Amino acid sequence: MDKIERLLVFGDIHGKFDRFMEAYQKAGFNSDKDLLVFLGDYLDRGEQPVPVMEWVMENFGKRHMIFLRGNHEQMFYKAVKEKDESTNLLSFLFGSPKALWLNNGGRITYSEIEKTGRKDVLLDNWLKLIEQLPLYTEVEANGKSYWFMHADCNPEVPLAEQEEKTLLWGRSLAMHPELHQGEQVIALGHTPVQALGYEAKPQWLQDGKLVLMDTGSFMENGRVSCADLLSGEVYQSSI
Template sequence: MDKIERLLVFGDIHGKWERFLNVYQKVGFNPEHDLMVFLGDYLDRGENPVPVMEWVLEHFGSKNMIFLRGNHEQMFYEALRDESLKDGLVDFRIESPKYLWGDNGGKETYRAMEETGRLKELTTTWMRLIEKMPLYAEVEAEGHKYWFVHADCNPEQPLENQRAKTLLWSRNLAKYPSLHQGEQIIVLGHTPVQALRLGSKPCWLSQGRLVLMDTGSFLENGHISCANLLTKEVWQSN
């Protein structure tokens, strides 16, 4: 792509299929002119994760679409990677990957997958997909460098040198935006703006160099949000 006309980013979806589709249709993505980055957490908590899973499977690898891995994809992967499915999510060891995933919204995803009658197929295809999902993306547009990660990063370290646990789980920049003194624009999901008492829309902090995109998709008063980072135009679910 010679010139990106719209640099689009989606916040966390969390199995809210209808809300996601509502926003995606509003945006009118054009792969010839737009670049769209998804920040991860496609699954869990929401009541309709399977259509989201199937949509991501269908579009992964499409022109000018980037799908990052979130901590919920990581939990899914670790819970089901080496575990038998015959016992479902029954595991009373609090430290186990199965328990962690199930207790953080995985039960809803697992139940929805079971109801399709294609549990094994969906699990296998999604596991393979997660393995392909990058933990970060770096994009240059209109003279700025953009860093996309699901949860957090150290602005002073190259992305390729950062710990996966930080990229997937931490919340330092979201809680303490002043930690970012660099020139790159860092775009995060993972931490709902509602938890930080910042309203319910994407937030530009640190003189616009830190963007928070998780707008509480699974909350009653939450939204799924997409933003054009070049203009700060925002689309949200109804």
């Protein structure tokens, strides 16, 4: 890939469009000089999912912008694709895909989509987008290998051989950074750093080889965060 000046990565956005735009504008992404990777979880929990959807769909496929899939995209996809339209008590008790999504922040997303009067079009377009979102990407920059995925990985296994469930749902590295003894730099979202006892900013662990980017965007004291992995500079929304 062309030589890049900044390798930017965004953590989870979770429907917080205003916070996202503040961080994005601070970062000042330049497609001629920068590469920007999004770690997934664009919707759910936050009150502005539709503007986030529209922004992502408008920018997907643009030069030097990579959008990955998160577990919330996975939940959305399975919930909307679910053949059984039943909403009876049993399906909720036993965790249907719809129940899983709605009970994990999807309820506000669905409500906001309905309010637009364009529900069917938005759902269909977002489903088509999710189908194109990769689970991971790898970037070579300044002689180093950088791995990106939403949640977790096994650092000793090639990316193409990682388990989907680990990439989307795991928390092993976030909770046990010492498990990463490799040379590659790994950037993760999914696990809010506040839940691990850190303040709301990206965390460089394991001598900078593990970067935690989820700064609890939807929390009261949370932020949407972007970081340049080459310089360590951070761009964040206000709390």
